[in-house]
Amino acid sequence: MSNDLTFSGGNLRLYVTAGLNPGAVVAAGEAQTHYLLHVMRARAGQRLLLFNGRDGEWLAEIGAVSKRGVTLTCRTQTRKQAGVPDLWLVFAPIKKTPSDYLTQKATELGVALLQPVMTRRTIVGRVNAERMAANAVEAAEQSGRLTVPEIREAVTLEKLLASWPKERRIVFCDEGGEAERLAKAARAGPAAILTGPEGGFDPAERAMLRALPFVIPVTLGPRILRADTAAVAALALIQSTLGDWR
Numbered sequence: 001m002s003n004d005l006t007f008s009g010g011n012l013r014l015y016v017t018a019g020l021n022p023g024a025v026v027a028a029g030e031a032q033t034h035y036l037l038h039v040m041r042a043r044a045g046q047r048l049l050l051f052n053g054r055d056g057e058w059l060a061e062i063g064a065v066s067k068r069g070v071t072l073t074c075r076t077q078t079r080k081q082a083g084v085p086d087l088w089l090v091f092a093p094i095k096k097t098p099s100d101y102l103t104q105k106a107t108e109l110g111v112a113l114l115q116p117v118m119t120r121r122t123i124v125g126r127v128n129a130e131r132m133a134a135n136a137v138e139a140a141e142q143s144g145r146l147t148v149p150e151i152r153e154a155v156t157l158e159k160l161l162a163s164w165p166k167e168r169r170i171v172f173c174d175e176g177g178e179a180e181r182l183a184k185a186a187r188a189g190p191a192a193i194l195t196g197p198e199g200g201f202d203p204a205e206r207a208m209l210r211a212l213p214f215v216i217p218v219t220l221g222p223r224i225l226r227a228d229t230a231a232v233a234a235l236a237l238i239q240s241t242l243g244d245w246r
Helices: 030-039 096-108 129-143 157-162 203-210 227-241
Strands: 013-015 025-027 047-051 057-066 069-079 087-091 113-118 169-173 191-195 215-219
Touching: 013 129, 030 069, 047 069, 087 227, 096 129, 096 227, 113 129, 113 157, 157 203, 169 203, 169 227, 191 227, 203 215
Parallel strands: 013 047, 087 113, 087 191, 169 191, 169 215
Antiparallel strands: 025 069, 047 057, 057 069
């Protein structure tokens, strides 16, 4: 019988912040210790995979096991470090469950950064960045990616645009007017996908966005998509034409 810890999706993977190299000993966090001992029923000598976003992926062996903690010793590197395309997702926050879903799916789809933006029609008053980060880590562990997307604090649309790096194009998912289809409008280089709230952007916001030279208005097709569906669809289209799905 294999000594590897597995679940339905394959080998168990954990994200850690410590450096990873041959013989490195990593202390599992409190939540990770609980998961290993009480959910996975892990024991000394079993193996799992570790990654930290910098040093690739490593096969590690469970060493000391106690109620106070679990130590993990790096044995061999299984994959060298690899990044994801330079693609951001800028989105108006939506209700809790769709936001959790969106964070998870965007991570699985290989987004590099998640930026919540508050628009005039956004009905969510507060964004829980800690919850978003936890969802992103879990999705990275399960999907096999070697990095965790950066999670930024929510800002207003006006503030975001005032400090926007002009070399990064904004692919503006605008269902309110004439726009080119995303598959045709996509261009190589740093980019960000922008999706709105449940009620869409208001006319003044749309006009402001369309007036900016680094904004490319696009349509996702003949049907009106939910905010979370639009974000996932746009990410999939970009990844399949310019990203790491090619």
